[in-house]
Amino acid sequence: MNFKYPSDSDLRRLLRFEPDSGSIWLGERRMVLMHTASLAALRQDLLSSIGPEHTRRILTRMGYASGLGDAEYAKKVRPGQSFQDSFLVGPQLHMLEGAARVTPIKLSLDVPNGKFYGEFRWDHSWEAYAHQQKYGQVDDPVCWTLLGYASGYTSAFMGRLILFKETVCAACGSDHCSIVGRPIEEWPDGEAHRVYFNDESLLEKLDALHLQVEALKSTLEPTGQGQLIGNSPEFRKAYGLLQKVAQTQVAVLLTGETGVGKERFARTLHEHSARADGPFVAVNCAALPAELIEAELFGVEKGAFTGAHASRSGRFERADGGTLLLDEVGELPLAAQAKLLRVLQEGEIERVGGETIRKINVRLVAATNVDLEQAAREGRFRRDLLYRLNVYPIHIPALRNRPGDIVALSEAMLARFCALHNKRLQGFGERALQMLQVHDWPGNVRELENLVERGVILASQGGWIEAEHLFQNQPDTGHTGVDARGQLAQLPSAQEDDLSARILDSGSPIEAIEARVLDLAVQRAGGNLSEAARLLGLSRPQLAYRQKNKQPVQRTSASGSLSPSEPE
């Protein structure tokens, strides 16, 4: 097979070294540089403790998992390119990761029809090398991790289980290894190899996810509200207080920042109470115009004021026998506060413009994100009402104070939004998860919810939610990676790289490009040379010097690319 790899600059770009955060990334996946000697030691321990069969299985599965992970990049990095070039992302990444030098010998793939046949040669397999270091020359092939990788990558790429076998191995005395891959059904003894991949093959995993989504869909509550989720000490404290008070009739005051989920807490309180079969009614006091609040809360009789065309009940009446949540209670005007106090003291209400007294049986839950004590000191909130409401305060912690809960919350939201938006996703990418955990969350659980929903919508069907789907507009300022010579280097951002590539592709000599840039700067500066120098980051004498020595004026072609002009 006469054959040439596409440039791997797109793959090297994925590799980022972040010594400041103590991490290395391949795209969205966290990597680690390990000593092959430590892997060799692990291998030796496994072989002597659990024997070759189990060791082979564990190492194959380890490689298989890496192959599955890298297959993500085949779709992402070379969109719109031939199946073959996309497929070669795998062998090229495997080389970049230091597994071996991979040379395709025969490769034929028909993705739509699921047909695959591949033969590859491996030189310098780290695994053969490590095995030989410990055991010398052996009789059977030993590149289990590498083989697992090839199977995992190709299976994910093809969407069906492709089994690779090693026909020649350097650990057996050859100077290289050879592998052959085809669909598992086409191997006479294929089924016997399934044990290396079973209970977690990609397709089974996708099927399982699909079933999970269907199950979730059928249990979706109409409001989209889920259970309270969390295991951090701060959360458990608040939840414990809630459980203790739920069965009583005591008024509860929920405090906490905006977006921490006060309504969800109130709803859970209601569901755990003896009133669970009664109504749960929530009012946001800040969302109602001041002049309508009393009518909203207590009801109104026809003709009580202009616009009251018909009598109607208020939220208190509607919550009779159940629970009423007054959210942002600190926003209630003083007049409404006075009326609310009377209702709480007497357990009866009177509609606006009405004369009938109605007995009501409502459990009141108030919620606030302002300091009511402070509001009382400033005369904005009645102190006697505060005492009535503040019998049993529960503080709901801000999301940033319960970082241990972020992953569980995100996963639950992911499942819910996948069901809602008909998406089948594999989960969050590692980098996305890391960024979720370090974000400051000024908007708390509500902000997290918005981000996850956006992520679910933006991620591609069957794929992962990556950092870019959650946090948009991340500046690309370049990063430390591996350059074409294999050295660690500061790589330019994708845009800069793009520009350089366009310049290079234009075929213009560098002097011509410089001359064109100088002219453009002078033109943009309206002929002001000092300004032009500033635009270019040069001193005025430097600009003058370059102008004097520049090439003849260049013209820009109609397509906007740089092209040398005819001599004048």
Ligand SMILES: [Zn+2]
């Ligand atoms: Zn080998």
